[in-house]
Amino acid sequence: MLIARAPVRISLAGGGTDLPAYYTQYGGAVINTTVDKYFYVVLRVYDGDTLQITSSDYRTFYRQDPAVDESSLPDDGILELPRAVLHAFGIRRGLSMFLASEIPPGTGLGSSSAVTVAILKALSTACGEHLTKAELAELACYLELEEMRMPIGKQDQYAAAFGGLNEIVFTADGAQVTPLDLPWDTRQRLQSHLMLFFTGHARNSAAILKQQSAASRQPSSATVEALHRVKAMVADVKRAFVTGDLDAFGELLHENWTQKKRFAAGISNDLIDDSYETARRLGALGGKITGAGGGGFLMLYCEPRFQPQVTDALEARGLRRMDFRFDSTGARVLMNAGLTLASTTARSRLLALLQRLGRPVLPIPADWRMVR
Numbered sequence: 288m289l290i291a292r293a294p295v296r297i298s299l300a301g302g303g304t305d306l307p308a309y310y311t312q313y314g315g316a317v318i319n320t321t322v323d324k325y326f327y328v329v330l331r332v333y334d335g336d337t338l339q340i341t342s343s344d345y346r347t348f349y350r351q352d353p354a355v356d357e358s359s360l361p362d363d364g365i366l367e368l369p370r371a372v373l374h375a376f377g378i379r380r381g382l383s384m385f386l387a388s389e390i391p392p393g394t395g396l397g398s399s400s401a402v403t404v405a406i407l408k409a410l411s412t413a414c415g416e417h418l419t420k421a422e423l424a425e426l427a428c429y430l431e432l433e434e435m436r437m438p439i440g441k442q443d444q445y446a447a448a449f450g451g452l453n454e455i456v457f458t459a460d461g462a463q464v465t466p467l468d469l470p471w472d473t474r475q476r477l478q479s480h481l482m483l484f485f486t487g488h489a490r491n492s493a494a495i496l497k498q499q500s501a502a503s504r505q506p507s508s509a510t511v512e513a514l515h516r517v518k519a520m521v522a523d524v525k526r527a528f529v530t531g532d533l534d535a536f537g538e539l540l541h542e543n544w545t546q547k548k549r550f551a552a553g554i555s556n557d558l559i560d561d562s563y564e565t566a567r568r569l570g571a572l573g574g575k576i577t578g579a580g581g582g583g584f585l586m587l588y589c590e591p592r593f594q595p596q597v598t599d600a601l602e603a604r605g606l607r608r609m610d611f612r613f614d615s616t617g618a619r620v621l622m623n624a625g626l627t628l629a630s631t632t633a634r635s636r637l638l639a640l641l642q643r644l645g646r647p648v649l650p651i652p653a654d655w656r657m658v659r
Contacts (some may be wrong), residue, residue, distance in 0.1 A: 288329065288330065288331055288412055288622065288623075288624045288626060288627040289329070289330040289409055289620065289623045289624070290327065290328070290329050290330075290409075290519075290620070290621045290622045290623075291327070291328045291330075291403040291405050291406075291409035291412065291618065291619065291620045291621065292325040292326060292327045292328070292405055292618070292619065292621060293325065293326050293401040293402075293405035293408065293410045293447040293448070293617070293618040293638075294321035294322060294323065294324065294325050294326075294401065294447060294450055294614040294616070294617065294618075295321065295322060295324050295326070295390060295396035295397050295398050295446075295447070295582075296319045296320060296321045296322065296328070296364045296396060296442070296443060296446035296447065297319060297320060297322060297396065297481070297483070297577055297586055298318075298319045298577060299318045299319055299320060299444065299524060299536075299540075300317060300318040300319060300517070300520055300521045300523075300524035300525075300539070300543065300579075301316045301317035301318060301351055301442075301517055301521040302317055302319075302440075302442070302517070302543075302547070302578075303440070303499065303514055303517060303518070303547065303550055304316060304317060304457070304493050304518045305317050305440030305441045305442040305455070305457050305516055306438075306440040306496065306499065306503060307432065307440075307441075307500075308309075308499075308500040308501075308504055308650060309336045309503040309511070309514055310441075310457040310458060310459070310502040311458075311459045311501075312503075312504075313480075313511075313514075313515070313518070314350065314457065314458050314518075315436070315457040315458075315518060316438075316454065316455070316456045316457070316518055316521040317442045317450075317454070317455050317457075317521065318452070318453070318454050318455075318467070318514065318524055318525060318528075319442055319446050319453065320446075320451065320452040320453070320613055320614075321446050321447070321449075321450045321451060321613070321614040321615075321617065322396075322614055323611055323612045323613070323614045324388075324389040324390045324396065324609075324611060324613065325388070325389055325401070325405075325614075326386070326387075326389075326398060326401040326402050326405045326447075327387045327388070327389045327405065328384065328385070328386060328406050328408075328409045328411060328539070329384070329385040329386075329387075330382065330383070330384055330409050330410070330591065330626055331382070331383040331384075331385075331626070332381060332382060332383075332413075332626055332627075332628065333381060333382075333383060334381065335380070335381060336352070336380050336381070337350050337351060337352055338350070338351040338373065338378065338379055338380055338381075338382060339382070339383045339384070340350075340369050340370070340373075340383075340384045340386070340389075341383075341384070341385045341592045342365065342366060342367055342386045342434070343385070343386065343387040343564075344386070344387060344388050344391070344392055344529070345365045345366075347365055349366050349370070351379065352463070354451050360650065367401055367435070368399065368402050368431075368435075369386060369402065369406055370408075371430060371434060371435050371570055372403060372406045372407060372410065372430060372478070373410075374638065374657070375430055375434065375640065376414075376632075376633040376636050376637060377418065377630070377632040377633055377636045378410075378628070378630065378632075378633055379594070381630075382628075384406070386402065387425040388401075388402075389470055390609075391485070393583070394485065394577070394578070394582070394583040394584055395576060395577035395582070395583030395584055396577055396578065396580020396584060396629060397442070397443030397446060397447065397578070397585070399431075399437075399439075399443070400431065400439070400443035400444045400446075401443070401447040403427040403430060403431055403444065404406040404423060404424070404427045404444055404447040404448050404618050405447070405495060405617075405618060407423055407426055407427055407430075408423060408618040408619070408620065409620070410628070410633070410637070411423070411637055411647065412468055412620050412623060413626050413627060413628045413633075414601060414626065414628050414633050414634040414637055415581055415634065416634060416637055416638070418641075420425055420448045420449045420464075420617060420618075421448075421462075421464075422449035422641060422644070423448040424441075424444045424445040424447075424462070424524070425444075425462070425644055426640060426641065426644065427444040427447070427448065428445075428448050429445045429601065429640070429643075429644060438638060439496060440496075440497040441457055441462060442455055442457075442640060445462060445464060447617065447618055448617055448618050449464055449466075450465055450614050450615055450616045450617025450618070451614070451615040451616075451617065452466065452467045452469065452474070452512070452615075453465060453466050453467060453469055453614065454521065454525060467525065467528060467529075469528055469529070471532070473528065473531045473533070473614065474533075474534055477528070477533055477536075478534060478612065479591055480537070480588050480589060480590060480614050481586060481587070482571075482574075482586070482588075482589055482594060482597070482598075482608060483577075483584045483586055483587075483608065483609045483611060484562070484585045484586075484587070484601050484602075484606040484607065484608050485583075485584055485585060485606060485607045485608075485609055486558060486559065486562070486576075486582050486584065486585060486606055487605055488558075488581075488582030488583070488605065489539060489584075489608070492643065495551045495552075495553050495554060495581055496549040496551075498552065498553075499551040500551075501549045502609060504595075509549050509659055510549060510550050510551065511545070512549075513546040513549035513550055513630075514546075516542075516546050517543055517546050518548065520539050520542065520543055523539055524536055524539055527539065533588075534572060537572030537573045537588035537589075538572055538573055539573065539577060540572070540573030540574055540588050541567075541573030541574070542571070542573075543575055544563070544573065544574060544575035544576075547575055547576075553581050554576065554581060555572065555576065555581075556581070557580075558604070558605075559576055559582075559585060561604070562585055562601050562604055563585065563587075563602070564599070565597075565600050565601065566585075566587050566589065566597050566601060569593060569597045569600055570589055570590060570592075570593025570594075570596065570597060571587045571588060571589040571593065571597055572590075573587070573588050574586050574587035574588060574589075577582070585601075585606065588614075605648055608609075613624045629646050655658065
């Protein structure tokens with residue numbers, strides 16, 4: 288048995304500028320942090336001829352007979368990600384995969400990419416190959432954006448792979464990850480001032496992100512103007528963190544939310560708007576919907592003394608608060624009881640994918656990562 292996990296993230300600044308339609312033209316930048324809510328993968332090898340995937344979150348089970356042509360199988364949106372990763376490794380038999388998450392799927396915390404990163408971490412370890420964090424992130428991006436044509440950005444994969452509080456810069460040439468090494472007291476104050484409320488609604492972000500990507504290709508669009516402003520705020524947020532002026536960050540979150548609602552239709556709704564304005568009236572300085580929008584989690588910046596009344600008011604509207612702590616570990620293997628994939632195909636496919644991405648040969652500096 289092998290157990291691996293990857294964390295989900297909350298985006299603190301620059302979200303939306305990590306979509307290729309924007310950053311390949313203008314460059315993108317985000318600040319995010321991972322939190323202690325994880326996606327888990329459990330692998331077992333057995334002597335059977337089938338491939339089996341079980342998801343506790345979706346309460347579903349998938350079994351594939353290797354004698355059946357995989358291309359003839361119907362699309363399964365729920366298990367599309369794990370199937371795509373297994374296909375990329377050429378694994379068709381003798382493996383059982385169990386998937387479970389600590390948060391509901393489709394809630395704006397980057398859980399879909401955490402799925403991909405956790406599975407890649409597990410399978411690469413089972414192949415006897417140690418991937419750097421940069422390789423793990425970029426391989427997840429390649430599979431999701433290039434192979435699966437998902438209309439998403441790149442910050443979620445990098446967050447899940449690296450873990451911690453980071454500034455990530457995206458260009459057409461690669462991605463650079465810079466950890467934000469804040470003083471302990473500043474990090475603790477930031478953590479204690481952030482709140483997450485589940486709106487009760489999961490959503491498929493594809494429609495919003497497709498609309499946003501299309502608008503990002505029009506230089507004079509309101510979407511591009513809003514994305515420019517959101518990217519500029521990354522430097523302001525970083526300055527607020529470094530100087531310890533966290534209330535300034537709270538105000539920037541409010542401006543970020545104002546701009547984010549210009550990205551595409553459907554990002555907010557009556558419940559979100561009412562909940563957000565109520566929280567502001569009761570003491571929260573700012574906040575925003577995590578992820579693409581339309582549902583998921585409402586993140587707020589609020590002094591601890593105001594949090595009880597904000598919690599009571601939002602829970603009276605049907606939202607539910609979720610406690611969390613920051614994560615700093617990123618994707619990791621929790622247990623490996625000697626599990627090894629005997630298939631040479633899986634390892635050769637993995638090495639071929641890494642070579643296609645330009646596997647780094649020189650050592651990577653400890654304080655940043657560049658992937659080309």
